[in-house]
Amino acid sequence: MATTHEVFNQAPPLTGYNAAADDLALLESVRHGGAGHGEGRLLELGARAGSPEVLEQARLAEENPPRLRTHDRFGHRIDEVEFHPAWHQLMTAAVGAGLHAAPWTDQRPSAHLLRAARFYVWSQAEAGHGCPISMTYAAVPALRAQPELAAAYEPLLASRSYDFGLRPPLAKSGLIAGMSMTEKQGGSDVRANTTRAVSVGDADGTYRITGHKWFTSAPMSDVFLTLANLEEGPTCFLLPRVLPDGARNGLRLQRLKEKLGNRSNASAELEYEGALGWRVGEPGRGVRTIVEMVNMTRLDCVLGSAAGMRAGLRHALQHTNHREAFGAVLREQPLMRNVLADLALESEAATALGLRLATALDRAQAGDQQEAALRRLGLAAGKYWVCKRGSAHAAEALECLGGNGYVEESGMPRLFREAPLLSIWEGSGNVAALDVLRALAKDPGLLDAFWAEVESASGADRRLDSAVASLRKEVTMLSDPVAGQLWARRLAERITLVFQGALLVRHSTPAVADAFCASRLGGDWGGAFGTLPTDVELATILDRASGMA
Template identity: 50%
Template sequence: MNTDVWNQPPEFAPRDLWHDDVALREALQREGGGAWQASVADYGALAGDRLYALGFDANRDRPRLRTHDRFGHRIDRVEFHPHYHALMDAAIGRGVAGLSWREPAHGVHVARAALSYLHHQAEAGTSCPLTMTHAAVPVLAREPRLQPWVDGIRACAYDPDDVPATHKRGLTVGMGMTERQGGSDVRSNLTRAMPLQADGEYLLQGHKWFFSAPMSDGFLVLAQAPGGLSCFLLPRWRPDGIRNAFRLMRLKDKLGDWANASSEVEFDDAWAVRIGDEGRGVSTILGMVMLTRLDCVLGAAAQMRMALAHAVHHARHRHAFGCALVAQPLMRNVLADLVLEAEAALALALRVARAVDAAPRDADEAAFARIATAIGKYWTCRRAPAVVNEAQECLGGAGYIEESILPRLYRQAPLNSIWEGSGNVQCLDVLRALAREPASGAVLRAELQAGAGRDDSYDIALAALLAEIDASTDPQTREFTARRLVERLALQLQAAVLLGAGNPLARMFCRSRLAGDHGLALGTLPAGRDTDIVLARALPD
């Protein structure tokens, strides 16, 4: 029997995800996060080695719900593979959830974004509780009595024990917004919040259709108080040391995101603390929306990057029809197109991270972050499934097998477009910002015009885009064509960032994405493009 194995690529990992990614190294410096380069570089090495390996077990052995212990006591506990906890410990300990608040300085949100981008490549499911924990801080900080919760996130310590928050080294936060009848329309929520005599304390009665990361220490939830829809922190344990009165009904059987748990929950006089005024729940929770949307953009970019890296790795080592796949012209076209998508996604994500970082100090950057997070979330999350699928095809059948990370990436890819507002919600939000927030429209226009004069294709597309924005149309028509407008805004923004950075791929991006020198599918770049330059940036040999 012939047992020789040949014409197979070596294992992808271990790899250094920081060293491999020239676009990330450039963007971290360009967008102001260079002071944390050493920490980001260390995490890139860890993510491409140990964390990458841990992710397979964390997804293979999915979370289990235990509603009762063996004596019949209600415990509502979710059990995870030990490698899930190891992933969470590594991420939280190195600042993926808390760096922005532990070391508040110019550029720290960019550094934290880079850490999140690296972590998501290794294991995406844990990014859900990490994102919510990070984004919860601006909301929690609105209520002085919740300062210990802010401190618990800033501690950058992971503590998986199911005990009261006061007994823990670090804290995590989940969310419960969505109900069966409402979906994105949270104003139709039916969960009721009944005030207690103590100021700001309530008992909650109701149900949540999606209760994310149910083993978190506390949850931000929306419920109808006497004064209208309001925001609350609902802890797992009450301050008196009694387990809070909510019941996990079941875990969701999701398409992807297998390492993480999502659940349905019932509240039966669950104790909670109001954050913000009654009736201002939506405006209160908006304090975290910009941050969670940014992480959706980062997650989509990370999925593209990891899929691209696997495709290039495979193509360099696999031979067919007499030569390596990477030497074959049509495969080079596909790979080069994937590089353009991945680099543009990352460039926009870290530009938005810079805006988020500067928002507290700079009104223009705050206005830009407000609209750019919605634009970026819509487009990059829309592109991720197509990019991952194209990368799978580069591997052929091997890319469809669970021993590869690509099936996991493909299952994960649609999630970011759904979570924190679907594509339609993002597009309507962009229209709302353009119509009602003059500052957002003005800074967006300035950002786009800053890219002018560097490329003819860019300039022609920009003139047409600005004319479309300025065109007077009725609201129905504007809404009907919102996706078309936001798509063009996203591509123009990506091109502006690439041009401003002097990226060697910028002109190719402009020709293909803005001038129409491209087909409907990936891998349809025209002849004459210098793919050597493109592929040299993709992955070191």
């Protein structure tokens, strides 16, 4: 047969790389946070995340989503979720690497920063299984509101053994935790929940819980933190899927959600039919208790969005480094260089912020109240802006590959579908922006910690200095509650951009800091990616993004 064509001018497959080694922003943030001693383990995980084996597991897990089996063949109710073996391989690796609750039992001062860096690297391979990993990480501080439960469950939540299956939790070698809060009528407004809890009157403080949950994260988890109403108000409870005597608890999985993205992970509608659980924290203080869990998962939303940006940028660089069009390699063409450099700036700024917030968590755990305040404000604002930027970044990175990026085999549609989730999860845009107002109204001193952080870069860039001065004036609008709400999104955006600008001025290269401040803070930017000023050092920015600077 005659040969009709030969394959050429196509980029080689993106596989067999180290997801940490070429990420200078990541490595520098780890060192700045005092966690350089963990760099070797980070590089090991980076090599694994970019390996052909793990990338194939990621593909299989996403292309073979979980299935709900409500009954066995005899008609017995089993409420089990079946996963492709690739899912369990990814979970085993993530738990084994300590990406879940392990930092809570690690006494090193940088344990949470190291965990954040590793979560960021590993999430670039496959994001769906990061949901139960993140929930397990976040469960510990909430559970500590009930010390006797924490003493029993925390060691198993921090265990590096992934022990999947329906057995009593305390009989397993390791546990995965989920969160079950939202209901049909309320969504983020959890005070509208109707689920009820009634004490059974025993010495263990056991309750029977009845109600419906509209969106339960990771329904195959061993234990769940959930909200139910007592006379005092919403209260937090710990529910196991299997009771201590081996009987199934009254948790009924009604159906799995058919989601835009996050397809490898199961999300369910769940009924509590007199399910047994134990109270966590004080009656009526459940929202406050579970907010500890929400804040931890918000950190992972920021890290997950940063990971998606880095993965998208890597794909865009791989394609444009090898693809020729109109007589030249794409990466060498001026407008494409502008687009790629702009994507690189957004990626590095997100990475720097996420890891700085993880550093603040470490320092807050050690008793530093200023770092605790910075984390509180930075998480709310950063959750809004970084996660919001994730979708735009994914769309532009996909477009760099043209039609090749629009087909499933490229992996780019998976990144694109995943991005909106992180903006929605743990409070969508308005919830996160309003949380900035709520935090400042409750504790105006949070701003003092923020000013101290950003003014550590004072004098290094006139556009940053001007942005800080303008923001100081603009926060006076908070005295008007209506104007404050109307301005909430802009406030969250400006806080984040100024925070990112200060980090880049202090820790990145002059080319990156200059381009970021000129575009994001100085107004010399068109809004879409690829509209950076003509005088920025594109080559230096791209070399740094490729790990060559």
